[in-house]
Amino acid sequence: MTSRPEPTVLLGVSGSIAAYKALDLVSRLRKKGVAVIAVMTRSACELVGPASFETLSGNPVAVDLFPRSKPQQIEHLALADAADVLAIVPATANIIGKAAQGIADDLLSTVIMACRAPAVCAPAMNVNMWDNPAVAQNVRLLAARGWTMVGPAEGRLACGAEGRGRLAPVAEIEAAILRALGWNDDLAGVRVLVTAGRTEEPIDPVRFLSNRSSGRMGYALARAAALRGALVTLITGPSDVPAPEVGTLVRVRTAEEMLAAVKKHLPLNRALVMAAAVADYRPKNAAAGKIKKTGRTTTLELAENPDILKYASVHKKAGTVLVGFALETDALATNATKKLKAKGLDLVVANGASALGSDDNDAVLVRKGRKPVRCGRQSKQDLARTILDEVAGLVARSR
Numbered sequence: 417m418t419s420r421p422e423p424t425v426l427l428g429v430s431g432s433i434a435a436y437k438a439l440d441l442v443s444r445l446r447k448k449g450v451a452v453i454a455v456m457t458r459s460a461c462e463l464v465g466p467a468s469f470e471t472l473s474g475n476p477v478a479v480d481l482f483p484r485s486k487p488q489q490i491e492h493l494a495l496a497d498a499a500d501v502l503a504i505v506p507a508t509a510n511i512i513g514k515a516a517q518g519i520a521d522d523l524l525s526t527v528i529m530a531c532r533a534p535a536v537c538a539p540a541m542n543v544n545m546w547d548n549p550a551v552a553q554n555v556r557l558l559a560a561r562g563w564t565m566v567g568p569a570e571g572r573l574a575c576g577a578e579g580r581g582r583l584a585p586v587a588e589i590e591a592a593i594l595r596a597l598g599w600n601d602d603l604a605g606v607r608v609l610v611t612a613g614r615t616e617e618p619i620d621p622v623r624f625l626s627n628r629s630s631g632r633m634g635y636a637l638a639r640a641a642a643l644r645g646a647l648v649t650l651i652t653g654p655s656d657v658p659a660p661e662v663g664t665l666v667r668v669r670t671a672e673e674m675l676a677a678v679k680k681h682l683p684l685n686r687a688l689v690m691a692a693a694v695a696d697y698r699p700k701n702a703a704a705g706k707i708k709k710t711g712r713t714t715t716l717e718l719a720e721n722p723d724i725l726k727y728a729s730v731h732k733k734a735g736t737v738l739v740g741f742a743l744e745t746d747a748l749a750t751n752a753t754k755k756l757k758a759k760g761l762d763l764v765v766a767n768g769a770s771a772l773g774s775d776d777n778d779a780v781l782v783r784k785g786r787k788p789v790r791c792g793r794q795s796k797q798d799l800a801r802t803i804l805d806e807v808a809g810l811v812a813r814s815r
């Protein structure tokens with residue numbers, strides 16, 4: 417079981433003239449919902465201001481091995497632990513040499529030494545430095561230890577010389593980092609509609625009926641789909657956690673509002689993943705003013721809410737992939753199979769009530785013409801990836 421709240425790239429920026437290009441990398445990664453913590457060397461700070469990295473990453477930039485604040489934690493170890501991927505962009509001849517030879521004499525080189533995450537390294541330097549046998553040997557050493565080396569590219573260098581030494585295109589570096597994070601591009605350009613969160617059904621202006629859904633599962637799906645290149649529209653009810661950055665974000669409150677948003681966006685999308693916990697019932701007549709105590713038992717009349725999945729299965733364009741969630745307290749696989757058939761879905765993700773509000777999920781995947789697959793207890797991020805593997809396969813088959 418893993419419980420990774422959000423992928424984090426620890427970005428080491430060293431003192432190359434190409435350091436400013438790492439700012440574009442930070443923006444691209446942030447757009448995909450990847451957290452970035454930048455560690456800059458003193459030389460890098462001479463070439464680009466840490467404030468730019470701080471602003472774009474939304475995180476403080478670490479430079480000092482012995483910071484005056486944070487006495488309660490050892491910074492280089494905390495940083496090394498935070499990394500899902502370590503990326504050195506750009507990498508100078510100096511930092512490559514230190515990493516290869518086990519030298520740890522400043523914050524970045526010490527973090528590199530302490531970090532166990534997969535490493536991606538994008539060198540940038542003058543062509544003669546790149547051709548230097550010491551640099552070549554250090555690069556070979558790092559590659560042999562499993563580091564992914566991206567570039568350098570050939571072309572005109574900042575010093576005016578021609579040859580190999582330019583930082584690789586940022587898109588290539590980004591792709592290598594995403595691969596190291598375990599994401600891929602199998603949903604590139606595919607429009608995916610995700611619903612998430614709970615709905616709130618008003619009883620009066622200050623009270624409502626709802627459920628304990630946190631929004632985490634739907635948000636994990638939306639972010640994971642975006643990381644795989646999907647153009648994501650996220651329709652979300654209220655939730656406990658901040659919504660991820662996606663192409664289009666639509667906020668709704670009630671089941672009826674969610675249905676209206678799905679009606680609008682469904683025709684534009686190749687897949688609908690309906691992870692929202694939509695209330696089955698709403699108070700039939702919401703009171704205009706706050707309901708007062710009467711000293712007597714009172715009855716709340718409930719009306720059935722629209723069935724959004726049923727709507728989608730009747731009105732979808734041919735080839736649209738439909739994924740539903742089933743919250744079941746017993747007979748998960750059996751009940752999910754019934755839902756799959758009754759609503760004409762391609763895939764049902766069945767989970768127990770313990771998934772509500774939790775970071776983990778223990779789901780069963782039920783798909784047309786296949787035996788139910790138990791996923792085992794795993795983080796919602798990991799389950800999101802498993803579900804999207806299925807969605808990508810279904811989308812590819814329906815092309």
Ligand SMILES: Cc1cc2nc3c(=O)[nH]c(=O)nc-3n(C[C@H](O)[C@H](O)[C@H](O)COP(=O)(O)O)c2cc1C
Binds near residue numbers: 434
């Ligand atoms: C303007 C300028 C540009 C530089 N560009 C590079 C470069 O692209 N690649 C490189 O390996 N070193 C470059 N250097 C040299 C490094 O900054 C120097 O080796 C430094 O010690 C690297 O420290 P660091 O690896 O801790 O950042 C440059 C130096 C200056 C003054």
